[in-house]
Amino acid sequence: MNDKRILVVDDETDLLEMVKSIFTRAGFTQILTASSGEAALKMCEEQEPDMMILDVMMPGMDGFAALKELRKTSKIPVLMLTARGEAEDKFVGFENGADDYLLKPFLPKELLFRVQAILKRVYPEKERKVFFEAATVDLEKAIVQRSGENISLTAKEFQLFEKLYENQGRIVTTGALCQAICGDFWQGYESTLATHIRHLREKIEENPSKPVALVTIKGIGYRLNIKGVQT
Amino acid sequence: MNKSERFFRRYIFSIVSIIILFLFVNILLVASFFAAAYLGNVKNSNFPIEDFSNHITETNGQFNADIQAEDMLNNACAWAMILDENGNIIWEMNVPEELPRHYSTTDVAMFSRWYLNSYPVNIWNRQGSLLVVGFPQGYVTNYYTSIKTQYVRPIAFGFLAAVCINVLLMLYLFVRNAHRIEKAMEPILNGIRHLSSGHPVHLEENGELAEINAGLNKAGDYLLKKDNTRAEWIRGISHDIRTPLSMILGYASEIEETSSLPETTRKQAEIIRKHSEKLKNLVENLNLTTKLEYSMQPMQKQTLVPVELARQAVSEVLNDGLSDKYELELSEDNPGKAITITGDQSLLNRMLCNLIRNCIVHNPNGCRIQVSVGSCDRTCTFSVIDNGCGISEPQLNTLNNDRDISSTQKQTGEIEHGLGLKIVRQIVKIHQGTIQFSDTAPHGLSVEVVIPIEIY
Numbered sequence: 001m002n003d004k005r006i007l008v009v010d011d012e013t014d015l016l017e018m019v020k021s022i023f024t025r026a027g028f029t030q031i032l033t034a035s036s037g038e039a040a041l042k043m044c045e046e047q048e049p050d051m052m053i054l055d056v057m058m059p060g061m062d063g064f065a066a067l068k069e070l071r072k073t074s075k076i077p078v079l080m081l082t083a084r085g086e087a088e089d090k091f092v093g094f095e096n097g098a099d100d101y102l103l104k105p106f107l108p109k110e111l112l113f114r115v116q117a118i119l120k121r122v123y124p125e126k127e128r129k130v131f132f133e134a135a136t137v138d139l140e141k142a143i144v145q146r147s148g149e150n151i152s153l154t155a156k157e158f159q160l161f162e163k164l165y166e167n168q169g170r171i172v173t174t175g176a177l178c179q180a181i182c183g184d185f186w187q188g189y190e191s192t193l194a195t196h197i198r199h200l201r202e203k204i205e206e207n208p209s210k211p212v213a214l215v216t217i218k219g220i221g222y223r224l225n226i227k228g229v230q231t
Numbered sequence: 232m233n234k235s236e237r238f239f240r241r242y243i244f245s246i247v248s249i250i251i252l253f254l255f256v257n258i259l260l261v262a263s264f265f266a267a268a269y270l271g272n273v274k275n276s277n278f279p280i281e282d283f284s285n286h287i288t289e290t291n292g293q294f295n296a297d298i299q300a301e302d303m304l305n306n307a308c309a310w311a312m313i314l315d316e317n318g319n320i321i322w323e324m325n326v327p328e329e330l331p332r333h334y335s336t337t338d339v340a341m342f343s344r345w346y347l348n349s350y351p352v353n354i355w356n357r358q359g360s361l362l363v364v365g366f367p368q369g370y371v372t373n374y375y376t377s378i379k380t381q382y383v384r385p386i387a388f389g390f391l392a393a394v395c396i397n398v399l400l401m402l403y404l405f406v407r408n409a410h411r412i413e414k415a416m417e418p419i420l421n422g423i424r425h426l427s428s429g430h431p432v433h434l435e436e437n438g439e440l441a442e443i444n445a446g447l448n449k450a451g452d453y454l455l456k457k458d459n460t461r462a463e464w465i466r467g468i469s470h471d472i473r474t475p476l477s478m479i480l481g482y483a484s485e486i487e488e489t490s491s492l493p494e495t496t497r498k499q500a501e502i503i504r505k506h507s508e509k510l511k512n513l514v515e516n517l518n519l520t521t522k523l524e525y526s527m528q529p530m531q532k533q534t535l536v537p538v539e540l541a542r543q544a545v546s547e548v549l550n551d552g553l554s555d556k557y558e559l560e561l562s563e564d565n566p567g568k569a570i571t572i573t574g575d576q577s578l579l580n581r582m583l584c585n586l587i588r589n590c591i592v593h594n595p596n597g598c599r600i601q602v603s604v605g606s607c608d609r610t611c612t613f614s615v616i617d618n619g620c621g622i623s624e625p626q627l628n629t630l631n632n633d634r635d636i637s638s639t640q641k642q643t644g645e646i647e648h649g650l651g652l653k654i655v656r657q658i659v660k661i662h663q664g665t666i667q668f669s670d671t672a673p674h675g676l677s678v679e680v681v682i683p684i685e686i687y
Binding site: 106172173176220221 | 470471472473474476477478479480481482484485488507508510511514518528529536538539542543545546549550560561562563569571
């Protein structure tokens, strides 16, 4: 993922430098910069970046106009990074084809997480494997490898696992997990979720009654603790 | 009925009371007058003619007045005479010289009710003779009235009816005037009400009260302009501060995470980063509170599950990293009960996060925070209770009063309940709910937010 080419567009040179520095420190090797909407479009044609981080207020062509123009020829993911925080601005951004909207001032980690989440979603990596103490989950094949045997994950279990994996190390609420497997009308499916969680634990935990990988946060939700990932 | 309507009703009632009082006082005065007249013997020229007659005795055709009769006559400066059947004077006392000594039937008929040569007289029928008592000229006024009997009753009723009609007419005119004033004042009172709730006002500047309307319009325009300027200023400042703050945050984080740098430098960078985060939160809070204050943030109403709302808020705080000093728990008052509410998800989430973070910020030594969700009838209750150090009684009173929370902030820099709780109160208000702060035993703070399940 770190080899993805990211174009950062902002008229503030200092900010461009800082964002470049954040990504370089995080291991990204191809960071491009542009200081205007016109320059960004030209660079898109010439360098074909994998993702764009775009400011809104720039002299000449602003971020919204540049995005509108870009969408005529390209589908690369765009994260709007702007000081304009009005709801209306966000709506305009999303209407013009933005994938995410981050308001300044931002924490470097938040910017990194959001960019990584977009890249994961748009450019899924093949042969992803998630390691736990007792088992390994192959996301491509939707199977659990344990003690030399392959155990299939049901569709619901896989959806559940993906949701938890996307938020690894963080608590995911019961409602969010129910929504992931049942859709918007999830209320009343809490016991169904508990059943799927139990089945998932039986497949990935050493001792399902004392879970360490998929832990319950009482009254709130669940958290997935992974040992490692292989791409 | 609002307060101004009550005021006008009271005004009308006071007018009615005044009229009733007025009538009562008048009746009392007239009654007093008649009583005084009766007791003072105003009637019949004040002269007790019958009594006087009794003091005149006849013996063998000779009339004699005793000393009392004489005194009575002298006290009234009066004169008296007795006429026989032929009109001749058969007895007299103090009769003026110029008066004749014989009277025809016509003379007697003429003076019996009126005057005898301009002397007002009273007469009294004695057996076979007529007693005439005369008074000095101009001493008594005699007025003779006569009316057909058939008109007496209608006139009496007519008089009563005239009094009643007058009273009713007076009442009607008073009420009509009060209504006219009320009607004229209504737009002005509505304008003041709008102004006090921060809404713009525009009144027609015509009629007798045009000057007041114009004054109110001017005041409304001024307040609106002031509000807009303040909102614009905050928005502008917060916008201009965003990019520089991003750089401070970014570079401070970078320095903090660079392990090759000296520990002191990294520690200093951490302090810069933490304070920058506070500034970031302040900018966001200022923006949100301004938007809520001036109704610039449209409410995104949707159906929500309150328990899930609380789960999201608690997990957000936990995911951001919570020190082991704190214990954060969520419980449901009615587990398994499926309830939904209508509200703005992000605002309600912000409300709960602010309340939880408030417990953390004000209890730096750690505490147990219990978040609970319940429902009752048509309301939903969110409670955030901590067993921390709590707050003082005056602070508690300030929080429970509907006063501007930020105004309680001390100038000393000491941590106080500031924008976070102000935002909470604003969010509760736009969700038509109530908020109550109280002590918890043995120590700590309890905040209970009650919002209706359906809002309009």
